[in-house]
Amino acid sequence: MRTLAGATLAEAIHSRVIATALLAAIAAAAAGMFAASLALTDGAGIGAAVQGWLARIGAVFVLATFAVSSVVRDTDDKGLELVLSMPIPRSAYLLGKWAGMALAALALATLVAASLLPHAAPRAAAAWGASLFLELIIVASAGLLCAVTFASVVGSLAALAAFYSLARTMAAMIAIGHGNVAPADSPLFHAATVGLHGIAALLPRLDMYAPTAWLVTPGAELHGLPNMALQAAVYTIALLAAAAIDLSRKSV
Amino acid sequence: MARSEPQRPWSRVPLAAVGILAGALTLHVLLHRAHPFVSPAAADLGPPPSAGLVQAASLGDPLAAAKLLNLVLQAHDNQPGLSVPFASLDYAMVTRWLGRILDLDPAGAYPLLAASRLYGEIPDAARVRVMLEFVHDRFTENPSVRWPYLAHAAHVARHRLSDPLLARRYAATLRRHAAGTTMPAWVRQMEVLLLADMDEAAAARVLLGALLDSGQVNDPAEYRFLLSRIDGSFGRSTTAPGEAK
Numbered sequence: 001m002r003t004l005a006g007a008t009l010a011e012a013i014h015s016r017v018i019a020t021a022l023l024a025a026i027a028a029a030a031a032g033m034f035a036a037s038l039a040l041t042d043g044a045g046i047g048a049a050v051q052g053w054l055a056r057i058g059a060v061f062v063l064a065t066f067a068v069s070s071v072v073r074d075t076d077d078k079g080l081e082l083v084l085s086m087p088i089p090r091s092a093y094l095l096g097k098w099a100g101m102a103l104a105a106l107a108l109a110t111l112v113a114a115s116l117l118p119h120a121a122p123r124a125a126a127a128w129g130a131s132l133f134l135e136l137i138i139v140a141s142a143g144l145l146c147a148v149t150f151a152s153v154v155g156s157l158a159a160l161a162a163f164y165s166l167a168r169t170m171a172a173m174i175a176i177g178h179g180n181v182a183p184a185d186s187p188l189f190h191a192a193t194v195g196l197h198g199i200a201a202l203l204p205r206l207d208m209y210a211p212t213a214w215l216v217t218p219g220a221e222l223h224g225l226p227n228m229a230l231q232a233a234v235y236t237i238a239l240l241a242a243a244a245i246d247l248s249r250k251s252v
Numbered sequence: 253m254a255r256s257e258p259q260r261p262w263s264r265v266p267l268a269a270v271g272i273l274a275g276a277l278t279l280h281v282l283l284h285r286a287h288p289f290v291s292p293a294a295a296d297l298g299p300p301p302s303a304g305l306v307q308a309a310s311l312g313d314p315l316a317a318a319k320l321l322n323l324v325l326q327a328h329d330n331q332p333g334l335s336v337p338f339a340s341l342d343y344a345m346v347t348r349w350l351g352r353i354l355d356l357d358p359a360g361a362y363p364l365l366a367a368s369r370l371y372g373e374i375p376d377a378a379r380v381r382v383m384l385e386f387v388h389d390r391f392t393e394n395p396s397v398r399w400p401y402l403a404h405a406a407h408v409a410r411h412r413l414s415d416p417l418l419a420r421r422y423a424a425t426l427r428r429h430a431a432g433t434t435m436p437a438w439v440r441q442m443e444v445l446l447l448a449d450m451d452e453a454a455a456a457r458v459l460l461g462a463l464l465d466s467g468q469v470n471d472p473a474e475y476r477f478l479l480s481r482i483d484g485s486f487g488r489s490t491t492a493p494g495e496a497k
C-alpha cells in the first residue's frame with residue numbers, strides 16, 4: 001500500500017499535477033491582484049476573494065482530473081491486473097491510490113494556501129488551506145469511486161462534476177425551494193422537494209468548505225474546521241467502501 | 253459504463269466493505285441532520301452585478317444568467333430559515349435588480365410580474381409606487397408583451413392607492429401605445445373601466461379574468477399564480493390550460 005501511495009504521488013508529479021496547480025495558483029493570484037487594483041476600497045478583501053475562489057476551482061479541477069485519469073490509466077494499461085495478481089486484497093490497491101492522492105491533495109492545498117498569504121492573515125490562510133485539503137480529499141475519493149465505477153475518463157469526470165456542483169449548490173437550491181411563492185401544494189413540487197432533500201442528505205456540505213469569509217473577514221471564527229474534518233472522514237470512508245464494493249465485483 | 257465485462261457475483265463482495273459503507277452513510281446522514289441547511293440570518297440585498305460581470309460570469313450567455321438572477325432575487329426574499337417581509341426590503345435596490353434582469357433578458361416577463369404582483373402588493377404606498385413606476389417606465393420598451401403588468405399597475409393605483417390620477421396616467425399610456433400591438437380591446441378601454449364605479453374585488457376579477465381569457469398567459473405556473481389571485485386561494489392547486497388534472 002505504501003508503495004502504491006508513493007507511486008501515485010510520483011505519478012502526480014510526473015503528470016505535472018503540482019506544476020499545473022502552481023500555474024493555476026499564479027494565474028489566480030494575478031487575477032486577484034488585478035481585481036484588487038480595480039477596487040476603490042477593500043482591495044485586499046476583493047483580491048483574496050477572487051484569488052481564493054479561482055485557486056480553489058483550479059485545485060479541484062486538477063486533482064479531480066488526475067484522480068480519474070490515474071485509475072482509468074491503470075485499467076487501460078493493465079496495471080490494475082498486475083497489482084491485483086499479487087497476493088494483496090483489492091482494497092489495498094484502493095487505499096494505496098487514495099493515500100497517494102491524499103498526499104497530492106496536501107501539496108495542492110499547501111501551495112494554494114501559501115499563495116494567499118499576501119492577502120490573508122497566516123492563521124486564516126492556514127485554516128482555509130486545511131479546509132481546502134479536506135474538500136480535495138472528498139473530491140479525490142469521489143473521483144476514485146467514479147473511475148472504478150465508470151472506467152472512462154469522460155463519464156467519470158462528468159459524474160464528478162455533477163457531484164461537485166450539486167454538493168456546492170445544494171444549500172442554495174434548498175433555500176430557493178422553500179420560497180413562499182413556491183407551489184407548495186403541488187404534488188410534483190412536493191415530490192421534487194422531498195427528492196432534493198434526499199439527495200442533499202447523501203451529499204457532503206461542500207459549500208461549507210474553504211469559505212472565502214475566512215480570508216476576507218478579520219478575526220473570522222474558524223470553529224467549523226473540526227466538523228468539516230469529521231464529515232470529510234465519514235464521507236471519505238463511505239466513498240472508499242463503495243469503491244471497494246465496486247472493485248470487488250470487477251472481473252479483473 | 254464504458255466496459256461491458258461480466259461482473260463477479262455479489263458473494264465476492266467483502267461483507268466488511270458493505271458494513272463500512274452502511275455505517276458510514278448512516279453516520280453521514282446523522283451528521284447532515286445535525287447541520288441543517290436552514291440557518292436564520294437575514295442579509296441586506298446588495299446591488300445587482302453589472303451587465304459586464306454577468307456577461308463574463310455566464311461565459312457569454314447573459315440570458316441564462318438573467319434567468320438565474322430572477323431566482324437569486326427571489327431567494328433573497330426567502331433566506332434560509334426566515335421569510336424576509338417585502339416591506340423591509342430596500343425597494344430602490346430591488347428596482348435596480350429587476351431593471352438589470354430586464355436589461356439582460358428584455359423578452360422575459362419575470363421582473364415585471366414580480367414588480368407588479370409581488371413587490372407591488374404590500375401595504376406600503378410609497379414602496380408600491382416605486383414598483384408601479386418601474387413597470388410604467390419599462391412598459392414602453394415592449395408594449396405588446398408588457399401591457400398586462402401596466403394594466404395591473406393601473407388597477408393597483410386606482411384601488412389600492414386610491415389614486416385615480418395615477419391610474420388614469422397608466423391607462424392613458426396603455427391607450428397611447430396600443431396601436432400596432434396585440435393589445436386586446438379591453439386594455440385600450442382601461443380608462444373607462446377605471447372610471448366605472450366598481451369595487452376593488454370586482455374590478456380585479458374583470459381585469460384578471462379578461463387577461464386569462466385572452467389566452468396570452470401560456471405559462472402554467474403564471475396561469476395558476478394569477479388564478480389564485482382571483483379566487484384568493486394563493487398556493488392552492490389549480491390546473492392550467494393544457495395540464496392534466
